[in-house]
Amino acid sequence: MERMEHTSNADLRAAADTVLARLVGDVSGTARLREDQWRAIEALVADRRRALVVQRTGWGKSAVYFVATSLLRAQGSGPTVIVSPLLALMRNQVEAAARAGIHARTINSSNTEEWEDVQDEIAAGAVDVLLVSPERLNNPDFRDQVLPRLAAATGLLVVDEAHCISDWGHDFRPDYRRLRTMLADLPPGVPVLATTATANARVTADVAEQLGTGGSSDALVLRGPLDRDSLSLGVLRLSDAAHRMAWLAEHLDELPGSGIIYTLTVAAAEEVTAFLRQRGHTVASYTGKTENADRQQAEEDLLANKVKALVATSALGMGFDKPDLGFVVHLGSPSSPIAYYQQVGRAGRGVEHAEVLLLPGKEDEAIWEYFASLAFPSEELVRRTLDILAHAEKPLSLPALEPLVELRRSRLESMLKVLDVDGAVKRVKGGWIATGQPWTYDAERYAWVARQRKAEQRAMREYASTTDCRMEFLQRQLDDEAAKPCGRCDNCAGPRFTADMSEEALDAARVDLGRAGVDVEPRRMWPTGLPAIGVDLKGRLPAGEQAAPGRALGRLSDIGWGNRLRPMLAAQAPDGPVPDDVAKAVVGVLADWAKGPGGWAGGVQDPQPRPVGVVIVASRTRPQLIHSLGARIAEVGRLPLLGAVEYTGEVYPGPRSNSAQRLKALDGALTVPPALASALAEAQGPVLLVDDYTETGWTLAVAARMLRRSGAQGVLPLVLAVQG
Known part of the structure; x- marks a missing residue:
């Protein structure tokens, strides 16, 4: 990129708008940043501050970090490092960056064969943006060999979907905690941007504290209103699963454009996909069990409107960007209003109207209870794990440790990652070791998190039954001080859908579910x-x-x-x-x-x-x-x-x-x-x-x-x- 010397804020604003125009493909050059977007960019580029941006989906958080990257690189700064949770987001971001003349590369588990080339390009100054999955931060080779050099060269650190760093939130990911190490290694004056659309006040404070974006007087916290004026929220209560499937089969074509049908389990996603196909709809399944190649194809088909809907679990969440997504339907209620807001936020980003409909089920709470059982393990299990590692003669891999501990491998790995960040264990070549550092089981915090989960479940039951504005309800759950009646949801403007369906469709659904x-x-x-x-x-x-x-x-x-x-x-x-x-x-x-x-x-x-x-x-x-x-x-x-x-x-x-x-x-x-x-x-x-x-x-x-x-x-x- 062409280097430029430090300029006045007015010149900087003009340069920022020029980059925005390239980013959004505005050949007329009339695109302008909103004031709150400019405030974030000004803090990062002119003042080299740390900022936490909590703004609704579609607000334009990616525009902030891409424009800031372009301006910082022109001033001679090192590459921007974006820690991003999903491959879908990375693919979208690489394409978006290219439109603005920004060269972006990724390092994640799906492109290991490219890592060496990417690192060579970084060393040569040819990479403007590096997208890294959080899991890489705790890979021993990456952590010990790549991360220190990367931290030393970074010109801007971006933590996308920053709510994942907080175990008070709905989507806690232990790997994100490793960011604290990278933050500590950043040279003075390197700006940091944390972004999320789904954080209430407690999560916002926790993220700010952990990322160092709230502990000093010069940090900027930008929190905007969360209302989405393109979304029309509604709830339709139907008596059982057969009625919900039959209703969807009969009314899917009435929903605008293409969209997402969320289910709570993989089995349900597969059942619903098969039934809708049988009824003549073009849909595809998207779950945690879907192969990567099939996931990418499904995403591309939805982006190109080749399918009416993806029937998905929460595996399709953060990072999927389709501005003209016309609807989001939930067959079954998520356990958290914050998670629900995040998922429905996929719709209506680039269209004037999108339908959001919840079809709650009697089985929802049993599924919530199952997922709640996967919370942080008891102190007895944690202590036993630490004792086993302390007495092991060599590092223990997950397969070697699993038989010795009463935990499934995925839950064991998640626990070890938390202990790693807390300093009690360390991941090395060959497995895990105990550090011998003292560690305290924060029973009060874990109990509080469990109580929060229960409160969130109550809130989702209330959301489904409230006669007040549904958007206002969700905004209040996210501590949005600007919450007010939306005038669009089924409670404000009247129901837009009836429970009507044909007996033929209902019989077909009963036969299918009864198989x-x-x-x-x-x-x-x-x-x-x-x-x-x-x-x-x-x-x-x-x-x-x-x-x-x-x-x-x-x-x-x-x-x-x-x-x-x-x-x-x-x-x-x-x-x-x-x-x-x-x-x-x-x-x-x-x-x-x-x-x-x-x-x-x-x-x-x-x-x-x-x-x-x-x-x-x-x-x-x-x-x-x-x-x-x-x-x-x-x-x-x-x-x-x-x-x-x-x-x-x-x-x-x-x-x-x-x-x-x-x-x-x-x-x-x-x-x-x-x-x-x-x-x-x-x-x-x-x-x-x-x-x-x-x-x-x-x-x-x-x-x-x-x-x-x-x-x-x-x-x-x-x-x-x-x-x-």
């Missing part, structure tokens, strides 16, 4: 690290000891059978015989299984021999349910109920958070009674193994292994539900 049957893949490999916890198993399960692929009636997370099974299998649910509708559905699953590929009644690919009997997994919590289910299956299939795999001893091995700990709990806990072993030896064929639900899959695997060793020629697992 039973989910594959249950058997376990084939023992988890790593079992010998370290006293379980002498490793490698592959012998083929002759494995279960065959099985079936479940449904997933607990779906909106079809999941809604029926969740209350029945809840921890506090009373025990009793299997309900008739559930039993009939299970029989239907069995019939489809028998006739399908790999079945025993007409399947053409590797058919199984017909089952010769039924075995149940004994239950101390639901003995009536399991026994009656096994008996009904045996009666309908004209098979003998051969017996049960029993539990030994007094201690009942309840659920465990990860596979290794589950197997340790099961080690020696199951037995095949002599009568059952004798029956298996005489049966001469495979058996159906019946249980209530499966989560890790290891109870089925261990029971199947024991049955195979006792003479069963095959084991076909059949459960009511799959957790997840």
Whole structure:
């Protein structure tokens, strides 16, 4: 870029408007920054201050940092470093920067082969903007080798979606805490910009404190009104999942342009996508399980209006920028009004009118409770982890540490990242080590966060039922002092949608949601690290000891059978015989299984021999349910109920958070009674193994292994539900 000497603020403002015109493609050159955008740029470029900008989605936060970058680079500053949470945002930002003549590059997990070239370009002064994912900040090689040089050369640090740094917020990400290290290493006078659209006063104060944007008198905090005059908010209450799916199928084409349909779970996103396609709509699924290439294609198709909607989980949130997005519909309510505001803020950024509609469901709160269970672990678990690391002879990788700790890998990793930032552990080559530094479990803070989550859930229930202005309600939840009635929402201006739908569409939705049957893949490999916890198993399960692929009636997370099974299998649910509708559905699953590929009644690919009997997994919590289910299956299939795999001893091995700990709990806990072993030896064929639900899959695997060793020629697992 052409270098310029320091100029007056008037000249600087003119130069800033020129850059803005290039950024937005304004060939007439008449584009002008808004006053609040200019205030932020002036603070960064002229005064080299730190600034926190809390402004609604679509306000133009990216224009601030791109214009500031152009001006700073012209003055000879180093490259701008933008810490950005999502690849979608990075792709959009690189394209936007190019329009303004700004050369942007990225360093993230998807382009490792380019890292060396990018670093060479930075060293040569050819990179104006470097976008970095927060996860890179805690990668040992990047943290120790790249980050110090990058901090020394940085001309402007931008923390996008800065609410992620605060565990008071709805989308806390521990990797963001590593920014404090980078901030400490910045040379004096390097400006810092933190931006977010979704922060209430408490989160704003926390972010300001952590980023050093609120602790000094010269810091600038710009907080604007959050009303979006293009959004028309509404809530439509429908009686069940079938009515919601049927309504959407019949009214989707009435919604303006193209948009996003949010669901709370991956299973629901896949169900809704399949049904809408069946009803003739062009939609695509977008979840955390979607492959990166498929995600990018889905984003491009929505940007080009090749699809009517993406049916998405929260995986499609921050960073997706489509100015003409015409609607956002939620099938199920998010647990936080701040998260809801963020997601609906994707719509109406570049159009005069966009529809925002919430279709709450009865299953919402059960899903909220599940996600709430993934909060920061108890002090006992944290201390145990620190003790294990302290006594380890070498760094422990996540796979090596997981069997020793009662946590799933994703939750364990998140906890370690928090401990890393707190200085109690450190990530090094080969894994994690304890630093020996004292660490305090902030029980008061974690309890406060948990109470906040509950308060947010109450607020979302209130949002759905309020008769007051819905936009004003959301603004007040984000502590917006400018909140006032919007005049556009269904409570201000009257409902824009009715609950009308055809019986044909409703019947189709009921059939679709009532379709039973989910594959249950058997376990084939023992988890790593079992010998370290006293379980002498490793490698592959012998083929002759494995279960065959099985079936479940449904997933607990779906909106079809999941809604029926969740209350029945809840921890506090009373025990009793299997309900008739559930039993009939299970029989239907069995019939489809028998006739399908790999079945025993007409399947053409590797058919199984017909089952010769039924075995149940004994239950101390639901003995009536399991026994009656096994008996009904045996009666309908004209098979003998051969017996049960029993539990030994007094201690009942309840659920465990990860596979290794589950197997340790099961080690020696199951037995095949002599009568059952004798029956298996005489049966001469495979058996159906019946249980209530499966989560890790290891109870089925261990029971199947024991049955195979006792003479069963095959084991076909059949459960009511799959957790997840």
